[in-house]
Amino acid sequence: MKNNVKITRMKLSITQEQLANRVGATRQTIGLIEKGQYNPSLHLCVSIAKELGKTLDELFWEVE
Amino acid sequence: MKNNVKITRMKLSITQEQLANRVGATRQTIGLIEKGQYNPSLHLCVSIAKELGKTLDELFWEVE
DNA sequence: AACATATGCAATTTATATATTACATTATAT
DNA sequence: ATATAATGTAATATATAAATTGCATATGTT
Numbered sequence A, B: 001m002k003n004n005v006k007i008t009r010m011k012l013s014i015t016q017e018q019l020a021n022r023v024g025a026t027r028q029t030i031g032l033i034e035k036g037q038y039n040p041s042l043h044l045c046v047s048i049a050k051e052l053g054k055t056l057d058e059l060f061w062e063v064e
Numbered sequence C: 001a002a003c004a005t006a007t008g009c010a011a012t013t014t015a016t017a018t019a020t021t022a023c024a025t026t027a028t029a030t
Numbered sequence D: 001a002t003a004t005a006a007t008g009t010a011a012t013a014t015a016t017a018a019a020t021t022g023c024a025t026a027t028g029t030t
Helices: A005-011 A016-023 A027-035 A042-052 A056-060 B005-011 B016-023 B027-035 B042-052 B056-060
Strands: none
Touching (some): A005 A042, A005 A056, A027 A042, A042 A056, A042 B042, B005 B027, B005 B042, B005 B056, B016 B027, B016 B042, B027 B042
């Protein structure tokens, strides 16, 4: 489940923990999503996208 | 969790069961997603989008 | 009318996302 | 070199997505 979360987060210079706090998740969950070996819920994907200033497609659609 | 799955599926004149079979889910799961009171997994959302010829954004991004 | 097809809905079970806690590793700064 | 922050990772617990089964309610068809 490859995505653009990690690269987008790093461009914004925020940590996994900061992102996690802002979307109401844990650092571990963010880490697993970034690794791409996870199947997150739509709601969490939307929260992450909004927090990173991107859309679902930009982060999760046909990456790679 | 409002979305455009139902209207898109109906335009294609396919049933919930047909869509369910094509994405490897059950009719009940599709029904609940269409009702919008569900938080489906990203993987299932992607499968549905591809099967309906739409992107994630078109089906699930800022609907309503 | 009767019958078939599609959808709604509810109870229970199963699979898995997510939280929690903890410790290890890597990077970054002092 | 040694702190400190950031990330990786693993075990267990909890919440919930999704499957399964079943029956009800439509909606259309003959």
